[in-house]
Amino acid sequence: MDARFVVPLLLPIDKPRPRAYHASLAMATDAAVSKDGLVIPLIDFAKFLHGSPDERAATARAVLDGFQTAGFIYLRNYAIPADVVRNTFGRSADFFQLPLDAKLAVGWTTPEANRGYSSPGREKVSTLLDSADIEKVRAAAPDLKESFEIGRESDPHFANPWPADEGRLNGFRADMLDFHDMCQALHKHVMRAIALGMGLDEGFFEPFVDVGDNTLRLLHYPAVKADVFKVNPGQVRAGEHSDYGSVTLLFQDSRGGLQVKSPTGQFVDATPIEGTVVINAGDLLARWSNDTIKSTIHRVVEPPRKEGVEYPARYSIALIETLPGTYASPKDKKYEGIKSGDYLVQRLTATY
Numbered sequence: 001m002d003a004r005f006v007v008p009l010l011l012p013i014d015k016p017r018p019r020a021y022h023a024s025l026a027m028a029t030d031a032a033v034s035k036d037g038l039v040i041p042l043i044d045f046a047k048f049l050h051g052s053p054d055e056r057a058a059t060a061r062a063v064l065d066g067f068q069t070a071g072f073i074y075l076r077n078y079a080i081p082a083d084v085v086r087n088t089f090g091r092s093a094d095f096f097q098l099p100l101d102a103k104l105a106v107g108w109t110t111p112e113a114n115r116g117y118s119s120p121g122r123e124k125v126s127t128l129l130d131s132a133d134i135e136k137v138r139a140a141a142p143d144l145k146e147s148f149e150i151g152r153e154s155d156p157h158f159a160n161p162w163p164a165d166e167g168r169l170n171g172f173r174a175d176m177l178d179f180h181d182m183c184q185a186l187h188k189h190v191m192r193a194i195a196l197g198m199g200l201d202e203g204f205f206e207p208f209v210d211v212g213d214n215t216l217r218l219l220h221y222p223a224v225k226a227d228v229f230k231v232n233p234g235q236v237r238a239g240e241h242s243d244y245g246s247v248t249l250l251f252q253d254s255r256g257g258l259q260v261k262s263p264t265g266q267f268v269d270a271t272p273i274e275g276t277v278v279i280n281a282g283d284l285l286a287r288w289s290n291d292t293i294k295s296t297i298h299r300v301v302e303p304p305r306k307e308g309v310e311y312p313a314r315y316s317i318a319l320i321e322t323l324p325g326t327y328a329s330p331k332d333k334k335y336e337g338i339k340s341g342d343y344l345v346q347r348l349t350a351t352y
């Protein structure tokens with residue numbers, strides 16, 4: 001994991017915005033979610049990728065505004081072809097159908113490596129920071145999920161453990177690395193939009209994201225008896241948490257269950273919308289932006305359609321990227337500098 005120092009920005013990014021700014025936001029976005037004071041915009045990213053300078057600027061401001069208000073956005077036309085996303089979901093299902101011992105053979109080892117397979121119950125995401133506290137909630141209600149983490153393939157210190165390239169898993173590694181590359185390109189465009197939205201040079205973040213230190217995370221929430229959620233009221237598929245990195249790209253299937261905490265403290269459904277990717281800001285970006293950007297709590301619970309005795313499996317794929325520090329003047333600075341790699345290891349150590 002590459003360790004980079006926090007770079008404080010000296011830019012007043014929270015100046016009152018002129019009226020025209022809000023008018024341009026209205027043009028660039030619809031709402032994907034609007035409930036209990038939580039408005040998550042649905043943004044046409046083609047207008048950033050291929051639009052006129054005015055369209056690009058308005059889209060960049062909409063992206064930043066979404067991260068500053070909800071902490072979440074939905075993008076459509078984000079330039080990863082739909083059949084590539086579909087294929088990646090299919091390959092992910094192939095992986096999780098392997099026998100348990102084959103998956104354990106490529107098991108997750110350490111927070112520093114953060115690569116490999118975690119069986120159901122291994123990881124407990126939460127808003128807690130202390131390992132003993134997390135252990136208590138894990139024992140009471142383990143997360144009903146399994147995952148496979150894929151890190152940067154060219155990392156000089158850590159190698160990705162790959163399942164044998166045969167049978168159903170033939171070509172799995174190549175497909176995952178291709179998808180990892182496409183996500184990394186999208187991540188860079190999103191960071192360019194954030195920079196432009198902030199009034200910075202578009203390439204401002206490039207030196208911090210050029211290495212591509214990100215984790216592609218395949219997630220499988222197995223089919224589960226519906227009464228599991230009734231017997232244990234604290235039971236969830238993934239506990240409430242915020243993400244650790246800069247931004248997370250989240251591809252979800254059509255099952256539903258993802259919920260985002262509203263400003264009034266209610267969990268609101270982040271309903272899947274075909275052809276979109278959900279993107280949320282993580283703790284490092286919040287910290288780095290002096291909390292002008294929100295790292296919003298979210299979780300995965302039983303699906304909203306509560307018919308039948310068993311809920312079908314849910315799959316999702318997340319790309320999590322780490323990053324380095326925005327404050328108007330040194331006295332406004334809320335956090336000390338931290339290396340992104342050290343921060344991630346600190347959080348992962350408590351979680352596993």
Ligand SMILES: O=C(O)CCC(=O)C(=O)O
Nearest residue numbers: 219243252258300316318
């Ligand atoms: O599976 C999902 O929809 C959410 C996953 C998530 O929040 C995470 O991996 O951080």
Ligand SMILES: [Fe+2]
Nearest residue numbers: 241242243298
């Ligand atoms: Fe998350």
